[in-house]
Amino acid sequence: MAILSYYLILLLASVYVLCANTVPNYPSPQGGRSTSPVDDDWNVAYEKAKAFVSDMTLIEKLNLTSGVGFKGMGRCTGNTRDIPSKGFYGLCLQDEPTGVRGTDFVTVFPAALSAGANFNRQIIYDRAKAMGLEFRNKGVDVFLGPAVGPLGTKELGGRNWEAFGTDPYLQGIAGAETVKGIQDAGMIAVGKHFILNEQGTKRTQVDELVDERSLYELYVWPFADLIREGVSSIMPSYNLVNGTYSTENGYLLNRILKNNLGFLGFTVSDWWATHSTRAALGGLDMDMPGNIVDLNHVYNGGDFPLFEDKSYFGANLTLGVLSGSIPIERIDDMATRIMAAYFKTKLDEIRPQRGPPTFSEFSEADTGYLYLPVGKGPVVSLNEHVDVRTQYSEDASYNVAIEAITLLKNEKNTLPLNDKKKVSRISVLGRAAFPNPYDQCLGDGNKGCSLEMQQGAAMMGGGSGTAQSTSFITPFEAVNERVRRDKTSMRYFKGSNSSDPMFISTATHSDVNLIFAQSFISENQDLENDTLWYDADQVIEGACRVNKNNVVVITAPGPLNLEKWIENENVTAVLYTPYLGQVAGKAIVDVLYGERDVSGRLPFTIAMGKQDIVPITNVTHPDPTIPREALDDALLNAGLYVDYRYFDHKNVTPRYEFGFGMSYTKFNFSDIKVHTVKVLSEQLPPPPG
Numbered sequence: 095m096a097i098l099s100y101y102l103i104l105l106l107a108s109v110y111v112l113c114a115n116t117v118p119n120y121p122s123p124q125g126g127r128s129t130s131p132v133d134d135d136w137n138v139a140y141e142k143a144k145a146f147v148s149d150m151t152l153i154e155k156l157n158l159t160s161g162v163g164f165k166g167m168g169r170c171t172g173n174t175r176d177i178p179s180k181g182f183y184g185l186c187l188q189d190e191p192t193g194v195r196g197t198d199f200v201t202v203f204p205a206a207l208s209a210g211a212n213f214n215r216q217i218i219y220d221r222a223k224a225m226g227l228e229f230r231n232k233g234v235d236v237f238l239g240p241a242v243g244p245l246g247t248k249e250l251g252g253r254n255w256e257a258f259g260t261d262p263y264l265q266g267i268a269g270a271e272t273v274k275g276i277q278d279a280g281m282i283a284v285g286k287h288f289i290l291n292e293q294g295t296k297r298t299q300v301d302e303l304v305d306e307r308s309l310y311e312l313y314v315w316p317f318a319d320l321i322r323e324g325v326s327s328i329m330p331s332y333n334l335v336n337g338t339y340s341t342e343n344g345y346l347l348n349r350i351l352k353n354n355l356g357f358l359g360f361t362v363s364d365w366w367a368t369h370s371t372r373a374a375l376g377g378l379d380m381d382m383p384g385n386i387v388d389l390n391h392v393y394n395g396g397d398f399p400l401f402e403d404k405s406y407f408g409a410n411l412t413l414g415v416l417s418g419s420i421p422i423e424r425i426d427d428m429a430t431r432i433m434a435a436y437f438k439t440k441l442d443e444i445r446p447q448r449g450p451p452t453f454s455e456f457s458e459a460d461t462g463y464l465y466l467p468v469g470k471g472p473v474v475s476l477n478e479h480v481d482v483r484t485q486y487s488e489d490a491s492y493n494v495a496i497e498a499i500t501l502l503k504n505e506k507n508t509l510p511l512n513d514k515k516k517v518s519r520i521s522v523l524g525r526a527a528f529p530n531p532y533d534q535c536l537g538d539g540n541k542g543c544s545l546e547m548q549q550g551a552a553m554m555g556g557g558s559g560t561a562q563s564t565s566f567i568t569p570f571e572a573v574n575e576r577v578r579r580d581k582t583s584m585r586y587f588k589g590s591n592s593s594d595p596m597f598i599s600t601a602t603h604s605d606v607n608l609i610f611a612q613s614f615i616s617e618n619q620d621l622e623n624d625t626l627w628y629d630a631d632q633v634i635e636g637a638c639r640v641n642k643n644n645v646v647v648i649t650a651p652g653p654l655n656l657e658k659w660i661e662n663e664n665v666t667a668v669l670y671t672p673y674l675g676q677v678a679g680k681a682i683v684d685v686l687y688g689e690r691d692v693s694g695r696l697p698f699t700i701a702m703g704k705q706d707i708v709p710i711t712n713v714t715h716p717d718p719t720i721p722r723e724a725l726d727d728a729l730l731n732a733g734l735y736v737d738y739r740y741f742d743h744k745n746v747t748p749r750y751e752f753g754f755g756m757s758y759t760k761f762n763f764s765d766i767k768v769h770t771v772k773v774l775s776e777q778l779p780p781p782p783g
């Protein structure tokens with residue numbers, strides 16, 4: 095009997111597996127088709143959304159599902175159309191990772207990777223809520239973040255600094271706290287970029303191949319945490335996954351997101367990442383910014399038709415419905431999902447009190463045409479310069495920055511520098527300490543700062559993740575201020591030439607050299623190499639030749655190579671931090687001087703050499719000349735063994751492992767009893783293939 099039931103269970107299990115593998119990815123599951131047992135807010139939101147959508151015309155529904163075009167056709171990064179019969183003005187979707195993009199009087203917050211380095215839920219939550227309130231008070235409805243993809247699999251990936259770190263659990267917890275903070279502030283949060291958006295190079299063409307287990311255990315995992323937290327929107331990415339664009343990938347959007355994970359919000363494409371009207375069937379609910387642009391053509395030097403009136407989700411979607419190829423139920427679901435997100439975050443209560451956006455991302459003028467790029471429409475107020483900065487934002491930024499700074503090396507109790515008798519002559523070295531001569535590099539990606547113009551301390555990376563600086567405390571300014579207060583003395587040298595007599599003099603005659611180094615990266619690119627900018631390796635080595643006490647402070651978007659000098663005994667201490675926003679210098683100097691303990695932990699592993707990092711791939715899709723099996727895809731090779739998993743699996747010693755970070759506190763251990771455990775944890779079977 096026991097054997098019989100054993101076989102019965104096996105039979106049922108295999109039928110289940112067979113069925114599970116043949117579950118169709120269509121039709122797109124309808125949001126709110128059953129009530130949520132765990133989140134009554136969604137139930138109430140769906141009731142309201144269904145009622146709202148029930149008497150709308152097809153055109154009105156489509157006004158919700160597509161943007162108006164770009165570059166000033168609306169005030170925000172993305173804008174949906176109005177629905178006049180309902181007195182509903184279009185939604186404002188605005189970027190994100192460091193603050194409200196493209197407007198003045200906002201706080202530039204530390205980057206998400208800095209929040210990840212905190213490993214501190216409350217501080218992560220406060221950063222998000224403070225940011226969310228600034229967005230809300232500028233008139234934004236949809237906050238285009240947080241990013242929990244890229245995961246950081248490719249160490250040189252250009253957007254790793256916009257997410258929380260190379261571990262799905264950390265990404266998930268930090269991402270979920272961030273969603274909570276943003277949505278508690280009354281904004282729709284958008285989890286992005288779904289999925290495998292691991293590199294900037296050829297980001298609109300790259301095809302990431304992934305096996306099912308790695309997909310779920312590494313990349314989907316953090317999105318599952320966001321969904322559990324009630325995230326109202328998710329953004330499919332530019333790239334393809336296993337041969338299909340994310341934005342029209344029924345397996346990813348219909349099956350994984352909306353079916354398996356029970357996602358109740360709406361999906362919104364990354365900007366011009368939609369490739370077809372049938373994306374609606376694949377599970378895409380909103381197309382942004384709404385017009386059709388071939389980004390591959392643009393990236394290859396082609397022109398950029400910003401407001402061409404062609405849209406996959408406008409007229410083409412109307413035709414799709416009228417011709418019967420797109421069911422009207424799908425359109426109803428798209429509109430209902432968007433409105434459910436709106437009611438869930440209580441925008442119906444917030445918007446009447448607060449009004450529409452008070453800024454235009456695309457103009458600095460006070461007034462201008464409503465439809466800027468075509469010079470049409472009434473002249474309206476564009477920028478009201480509303481100051482949304484608060485003490486809460488300032489405190490949240492400072493706390494994130496302090497807790498992101500990570501102590502990697504501290505010989506001979508060099509840090510903190512609080513003994514004036516030991517350290518009264520201080521020299522500041524390294525270009526990364528000083529203000530950038532180009533103001534436009536301190537913010538808004540629209541203002542044309544090229545990589546070449548990055549010539550000073552960075553408060554954030556570049557691209558859509560920027561916010562406009564109102565004031566920035568550079569490391570130089572903060573050291574200067576501290577020295578003035580302490581009545582000690584400071585010299586500095588801005589250049590990188592370590593044989594310059596002035597460099598030698600400045601670096602020699604000091605009690606300590608504070609050497610600032612960094613690396614910078616912007617969206618749509620990846621780091622070209624893993625070395626420090628502005629020849630900082632030479633500066634460090636030069637200083638070590640003439641002085642025995644050199645403290646190195648590195649600001650970076652991810653792991654960099656420290657091998658040239660890390661073991662040099664004259665490098666007495668090393669601090670490492672992701673971008674810290676406008677308070678960077680103050681936070682670093684407060685930690686250097688022990689005003690606050692140092693408690694950051696690395697949100698990624700720092701390898702010793704290039705052989706241990708996952709390369710950026712140049713393989714793109716579709717390229718019919720390359721047989722599928724011949725594609726040398728980096729991710730597939732990485733499989734499950736990403737970051738510390740790789741080092742453990744291959745038994746490779748990293749320079750500093752994920753989670754590494756010391757403090758100034760001293761611990762005494764006594765009477766330690768050690769029991770050896772043979773099997774530390776379950777061994778993972780090798781990934782398939």
Ligand code: BGC
Pocket residue numbers: 171189238286364365558
């Ligand atoms: C980025 C998104 C961003 C969008 C709107 C895209 O290029 O990948 O993260 O939200 O632009 O600016």
